[in-house]
Amino acid sequence: MGFSQARDASGVTVVKVDGQLIVGNRQELKDLVFAALDKGERRILIDFSQTGYIDSSGLGALVSISKRVREAGGELRLSGLNEDLRSLFELTKLDTLFAIAETPQQALSSF
Amino acid sequence: MTSPLRLCVRRSPAPDAEGAATLVTLRLPSDIACVEEAVELVVRHCLAGHETTRKTRFRLQVCLSEALSNAILRGNREEQDKWVDVRAELVTDEGTGFDPASVPEPIRPEQLDELGGRGLFLIRKLVDAVHFNSQGNSICMMLRRP
Numbered sequence: 628m629g630f631s632q633a634r635d636a637s638g639v640t641v642v643k644v645d646g647q648l649i650v651g652n653r654q655e656l657k658d659l660v661f662a663a664l665d666k667g668e669r670r671i672l673i674d675f676s677q678t679g680y681i682d683s684s685g686l687g688a689l690v691s692i693s694k695r696v697r698e699a700g701g702e703l704r705l706s707g708l709n710e711d712l713r714s715l716f717e718l719t720k721l722d723t724l725f726a727i728a729e730t731p732q733q734a735l736s737s738f
Numbered sequence: 739m740t741s742p743l744r745l746c747v748r749r750s751p752a753p754d755a756e757g758a759a760t761l762v763t764l765r766l767p768s769d770i771a772c773v774e775e776a777v778e779l780v781v782r783h784c785l786a787g788h789e790t791t792r793k794t795r796f797r798l799q800v801c802l803s804e805a806l807s808n809a810i811l812r813g814n815r816e817e818q819d820k821w822v823d824v825r826a827e828l829v830t831d832e833g834t835g836f837d838p839a840s841v842p843e844p845i846r847p848e849q850l851d852e853l854g855g856r857g858l859f860l861i862r863k864l865v866d867a868v869h870f871n872s873q874g875n876s877i878c879m880m881l882r883r884p
Contacts, residue, residue, distance in 0.1 A: 646774075647774055647799075647803075649773060649774060649803050649807070650770045650773055650803065650806075650807035650810075650811070651770045651771045651772075651773050651774050652774075679799070680796055680799045680800050680803070681800070682800055682803040682804050682807060682857070682860070683804055683807075683854070683855075683856035683857035683859075683860050684807055684854075684857075686856055687852075687853040687854050687856065688853075690850075690851060690852070690853050691853050694851065711792065711793060711796040715800070715860065718859075718860065718863045718864075719844065719845060719856050719859065719860065720845040720847075720850055721850060723847075723850065724850045724851070
């Protein structure tokens with residue numbers, strides 16, 4: 628459970644969310660992505676293929692990350708949302724705010 | 739490390755008039771680090787022995803997480819001497835309460851960039867019925883199986 632970070636061959640920072648993204652760990656994800664931005668990374672992919680559920684705090688953290696990436700002139704993609712997770716984005720209309728790909732591979736090729 | 743959560747599960751041999759055969763009570767401290775474990779415990783014991791769908795489990799997880807984080811952050815303001823009590827689908831905090839009708843829906847285009855304000859909205863969308871007590875410090879969420 629937690630977050631893992633890697634840099635793919637094309638230089639995209641890939642963060643995988645393993646388990647939940649909720650009130651108890653949202654800050655950890657923000658810190659991780661903000662640290663990557665501070666190091667100069669500008670293309671970020673957050674993958675949810677191994678994610679159980681997300682609460683509104685987790686969604687808020689993603690909005691916060693989105694803002695920071697935008698301010699830094701970077702690009703953010705999300706991927707791997709199953710039907711349940713995607714429904715949260717649709718209910719909150721956040722599917723209109725984020726660039727969401729079906730798979731991490733599709734997201735990587737869209738940068 | 740000993741968990742600070744206090745769980746009690748009572749199973750009766752026959753369902754009551756409401757169809758409930760399991761009563762789950764849980765007391766947790768006002769610490770957001772406890773939310774994930776609390777959700778896992780309540781969901782596991784509420785659904786044990788019941789046929790359910792992945793969607794129902796998911797909705798229960800999300801709504802419990804919302805209710806608990808609201809109780810801890812907004813109700814109890816993370817004060818160490820305050821607790822949150824869960825009784826199956828009933829979550830009560832020790833805060834002063836709030837007016838649920840005053841919470842706006844966060845889906846207008848100009849609001850999408852807001853970091854917060856989606857918790858109650860998600861609960862209302864994901865459960866079959868939601869009620870607050872008059873003080874606004876207790877929420878009852880109804881989620882029908884499966």
